[in-house]
Amino acid sequence: MNALTVVRAGALTTVQDLGRPGHAHLGVPRSGALDEPAHRLANRLVGNPVEHATLETTLSGCAVRADAAVTVAVTGAPCAVRAGGRPVAWGAPVRVPAGAVLEVGAATAGLRSYVAFAGGVAVPPVLGSRSRDLLSGLGPEPLSDGARLPLGAPSGASAGVDAVPCGALPLGELVLPVVPGPRADWFAPEAVGVLAGGGFRVSSASNRIGLRVDGPGLPRARGGELPSEGLVRGAVQVPPDGRPVVFLADHPTTGGYPVIGVVPGPFLPGAAQSRPGTPIRFVARRG
Amino acid sequence: MSAACGNGIQRVLPVGRHALLVEVATTEEAQALHAELLRRRDAGALPPVREIVPAARTVLLDGLADPRGLAAALPRWDIPPVAAADAPLVVLPVRYDGADLAEVATLWGVSEDEVARVHSGIEFRVAFCGFAPGFGYLTGLPERLHVPRRATPRTSVPAGAVGLAGPYTGVYPRSSPGGWQIVGRTDAALWDPEREPAALLAPGTRVRFEERGRRA
Structure with a gap:
């Protein structure tokens, strides 16, 4: 099974999916990706169902290394993306070779980038979701340097796109x-x-x-x-x-x-x- | 929508575009409305709804496609009061040795032994959850036994701590800061995400505390 090693966790990088609705009566927040359209788009770009878990970064991006080659896509806050030291596309599926570092740079606008991996981040779900809920502490810990994250098996073909819209970023106000x-x-x-x-x-x-x-x-x-x-x-x-x-x-x-x-x-x-x-x-x- | 529908519902307030906050007068009426909503959902007689969240004097319905339609129908519902024994009963063994036992005894004007005897003699009901996953607000304390929160909250209350605050008693599902007056401690697992349901004390559940000694 493929897995990621966290090379640089960034200011706050969490695993997120569509959250755990239906448990509010037990005191459980819904949680999930804050910029949900960006999360969904990142998943679609790598051929994942939209429920698969992505990484949500905060301002300073993050860097990870995969054991085996994997297709990734970065959406949400625009940023420089590098694979194995070379600039690659933001907002498009990118093949990252085995052992190469995927560097998600600091956001050039907005706050939160979403990083999808073909097969999804496959940490064990809690109440049906892999989202980290920072209020109640449910779900996987925020990323830390050196941590390992399992990836699921890719299920679909990545999307053949040249460019995607920037989405939710406010323009000045x-x-x-x-x-x-x-x-x-x-x-x-x-x-x-x-x-x-x-x-x-x-x-x-x-x-x-x-x-x-x-x-x-x-x-x-x-x-x-x-x-x-x-x-x-x-x-x-x-x-x-x-x-x-x-x-x-x-x-x-x-x-x-x-x-x-x-x-x-x-x-x-x-x-x-x-x-x-x-x-x-x-x-x-x-x- | 306002005032006196005959079924306890006082007002149905829109919350954004996809939610309703249904107001009643008492916690018992909120429990009855919550029970009726669950009955109707189980019977397939409620429009799809993502969350049904009971609270002290309200029930929130979130994720409705047509909140106006439901808001118009709610005042005509027949909402029976909750019956004494219509819900699962959970018995929690408690060692009554909490840090605020003496304070609560003083506030109640009884001995510490009597606090344990009275508290374990009441059948409570989980009115609602909040504050943390699996933290239930249990009603059933007569008004003369209501106590204020601690003037200074503790930075850490251990998991399983049994506390009192205002009209409620409750059990901390895990270690957290807290301002409730702690009278004892239970070893029961209040919260276990691997269990269905994850919360031992889900809304509507009846709860009894069973005295298992005073001092460690």
């Missing part, structure tokens, strides 16, 4: 539609105006759990906390300091701070690819 509710009534009437008024930026405290936001606080109409209630991905939760958090894949399943609105799913990959400091424009939308 991150625009996030927000469908108001379920607890918009916990906020002062002017809160929605403050949200839509601008002055927000992606905080460096953002992670796989949530996109944290620097900017004006959202005024509450009432203090205190709600009894714990279920949370969805994309929920814009407002803790007591008034600074919203947009929940991403590893978000807690329940919480007591009010949710002023929800960012629809198709806009979350862009949120996950936005670097700290990126201006955010929230736009109120009807359900």
Whole structure:
């Protein structure tokens, strides 16, 4: 069986697939690739089913060496890709010879690149998923230098493409539609105006759990906390300091701070690819 | 959708474009609604839904294709109250030697032996899970036995620690920081991803604690 050796783990590289839906009632986050379209595309490029596990890098890329030759593809955040020291294509299937190092460089835009290997990263699944959930610690540990990762047997032919679109990367500004509710009534009437008024930026405290936001606080109409209630991905939760958090894949399943609105799913990959400091424009939308 | 549907549902709130938050007045009503949702899903009488998440006074339905259709139908549902013995019973052996046993005894105004006797004499029910995989919030404590969280949370509470906080009792499925008042410890495996279900204390489960001694 083919396997990878981690040569350079990078700042934070995790194994991700489509996550483990259906367990939120047990306190288990869905998890999964933050930029899911990029994850799916990387799998398709190497001929994998979209459920196969890929590597999700964070800003600084990673480097791995495979025991045997393997077809790979890198998508998501664009970056320089090298195989055995030679530049190879980003966003296309590439054959990496046995023993050669695949070097996924630092992101030149966005945050997270996805690296698919024909056959997929075949670590043992936990509750049906190989995703690392950083909130609850389920799934394989984040990559560390020298770690070994098994690869599955390739099942399909790689795709014959010349170029792929860049996907979810925001151009200068991150625009996030927000469908108001379920607890918009916990906020002062002017809160929605403050949200839509601008002055927000992606905080460096953002992670796989949530996109944290620097900017004006959202005024509450009432203090205190709600009894714990279920949370969805994309929920814009407002803790007591008034600074919203947009929940991403590893978000807690329940919480007591009010949710002023929800960012629809198709806009979350862009949120996950936005670097700290990126201006955010929230736009109120009807359900 | 608002107010008094006769079946306990107070409001059905849209959450984004594919989810609903159904509000009821009490945890017992949330448990009853959750049980009814599971019955209907098992009977194939519920539209496809990715997650059904009960909580203190709500049930979240996430991943619905047509949330408006379900929101319109919910107020007409017949939702029977949960019956006493309609769910699996889990018995957890507990050694009542927790670090906060004396504090809880003081708050309850009883001896430490009596805390063990009272706590192991109540039948609890898992209202919902949260905080960590397999961490169940168990209801059943009468109001006079509710205790506040610790003023300063512990940085590490051991796996199996049995705690109290507000209206709830619960068991830490693994070592983690925590602010609950710890009265004892169980060796039961609360969380095992290899087991189906992975959580021993899934919502709806009835729970009894069985005293297995006080001091180590």
